Amino acid sequence: MKSSSGGGRRRRVVLVPYPFQGHLTPMLQLGSILHEKGFSITVAHTEFNSPKPSNYPNFNFLALSDNVDGHDTSFHNLLNVMSAMNTNCEPSFQEHMVRMLDDDDDDVACVIYDNIMKFVDVVAKRLHLPTILLRTTSAAFMHSHLALFRLAAQNSIPLPESELEVPVPNVPPLRFKDLPLRATEEIPEAVEEFLQSYMNIRSSSAVIWNTVESLDEWPLQQLQQHWPLPFFTIGPFHKMSPPLPTSLMEEDTICLSWLDKRAPNSVIYVSLGSMAIIGEEELHELAWGLAKSEQPFLWVVRPSLLNGSDAMGSLPEGFKNLVGERGLIVKWAPQKKVLAHSAVGGFLSHCGWNSTLESLCEGVPMVCRPCFADQLVNARYLTHVWRVGVGLEKSVESAVSTLMSSDCGREMRERAVGMKLEIESAMKLGGSSSDSLDQLVKFIVSL
Numbered sequence: 001m002k003s004s005s006g007g008g009r010r011r012r013v014v015l016v017p018y019p020f021q022g023h024l025t026p027m028l029q030l031g032s033i034l035h036e037k038g039f040s041i042t043v044a045h046t047e048f049n050s051p052k053p054s055n056y057p058n059f060n061f062l063a064l065s066d067n068v069d070g071h072d073t074s075f076h077n078l079l080n081v082m083s084a085m086n087t088n089c090e091p092s093f094q095e096h097m098v099r100m101l102d103d104d105d106d107d108v109a110c111v112i113y114d115n116i117m118k119f120v121d122v123v124a125k126r127l128h129l130p131t132i133l134l135r136t137t138s139a140a141f142m143h144s145h146l147a148l149f150r151l152a153a154q155n156s157i158p159l160p161e162s163e164l165e166v167p168v169p170n171v172p173p174l175r176f177k178d179l180p181l182r183a184t185e186e187i188p189e190a191v192e193e194f195l196q197s198y199m200n201i202r203s204s205s206a207v208i209w210n211t212v213e214s215l216d217e218w219p220l221q222q223l224q225q226h227w228p229l230p231f232f233t234i235g236p237f238h239k240m241s242p243p244l245p246t247s248l249m250e251e252d253t254i255c256l257s258w259l260d261k262r263a264p265n266s267v268i269y270v271s272l273g274s275m276a277i278i279g280e281e282e283l284h285e286l287a288w289g290l291a292k293s294e295q296p297f298l299w300v301v302r303p304s305l306l307n308g309s310d311a312m313g314s315l316p317e318g319f320k321n322l323v324g325e326r327g328l329i330v331k332w333a334p335q336k337k338v339l340a341h342s343a344v345g346g347f348l349s350h351c352g353w354n355s356t357l358e359s360l361c362e363g364v365p366m367v368c369r370p371c372f373a374d375q376l377v378n379a380r381y382l383t384h385v386w387r388v389g390v391g392l393e394k395s396v397e398s399a400v401s402t403l404m405s406s407d408c409g410r411e412m413r414e415r416a417v418g419m420k421l422e423i424e425s426a427m428k429l430g431g432s433s434s435d436s437l438d439q440l441v442k443f444i445v446s447l
């Protein structure tokens, strides 16, 4: 294999991540997978949420001047942040790439970029460099955009509120309420523009997916008809790559020794990922629901979880005393290790794609509390396709009890263990992810 140029010199792959946890993590993991396959890795990263180079001694790093310092980077302002990054990063990316291409000792094979960082395509085209897109969400989520565009083109949205529960034609198992945007509202122009760009493969030579073929088969087939270029389905990245410290926040590892003292499958792990924001009322509902469930719980209460104020300080009075040793609250957990711990029997999650994959890989069933974007589609798949998740329809207490201590929850756990085995076989020699990775390596070498 010409993985390191045959003559000892590795070919270089440049990675450009979108600098938020759920996107940065899979890009770094992909870098690690490709490094193991013989490529040199350069990460061109924004100054905002920059990865710590000392955590990745095998990678080179190049800083891009994003100038987003001082911007509001919370969820509601993301469109502005993305736009600023795309404008501001282009000149420094171009300078770095020109320098690399002028260096005879370097042999850049391609640039792999998160499709939000669209300036990469502009620069790469100018410099005649091949690009590959990385999709960090499921194919089902990407496919749901095609349905959304079709409905908008047919003037079928906005819909009345009463139709949100109705199935979207030809996109099983999604209902209108599972689409990436609220189908009861007009799509704002700026959002539509972003989504069109998000769904544009631009001049890319291929698409890499952090998914597993058997999880996402039908949407992958549908998308392949829409985008006729090579797809490489090589997930789950966190299992295909060597372990990598990718957290932007400091992990509180005390929770692992707390878990050591709990019975197998007894603990419900609760986390809404890195971006989701809830109000004080829901924070209190979660707290009292966990208290009433009488189940041991490990709860990530990230400082930015609460809209407007410190989440930890806003927990209801008396809650901590009431639950005592039965519950542990941390600001940020080593999630992959937590989910792999034998004491964890369920995951109450916002259903981000990384969290979903991490839970499925450990055979942990979920309580689904999606907040926005792909989380709605992932939750629908968890509850209605893979049937390893319960929705948070009634109350926190009843959903947690169903998952942790009913026959229905036990069946979900059995199915989740089955999915774990299915994912493991996809990663083994001859499995779909393993084969697709071999093909990706050959593809990059051929560029």
Ligand code: UDP
Binding pocket: 021, 022, 023, 025, 247, 271, 272, 273, 274, 275, 276, 300, 331, 332, 333, 334, 335, 336, 351, 352, 353, 354, 355, 356, 358
């Ligand atoms: N995560 C973590 N510790 C926590 C909460 C989350 O390490 O306390 C990690 C989690 O393992 C996952 C990522 O943060 O890899 C969250 O990504 P996801 O796609 O699930 O959601 P997002 O944060 O993008 O909404």
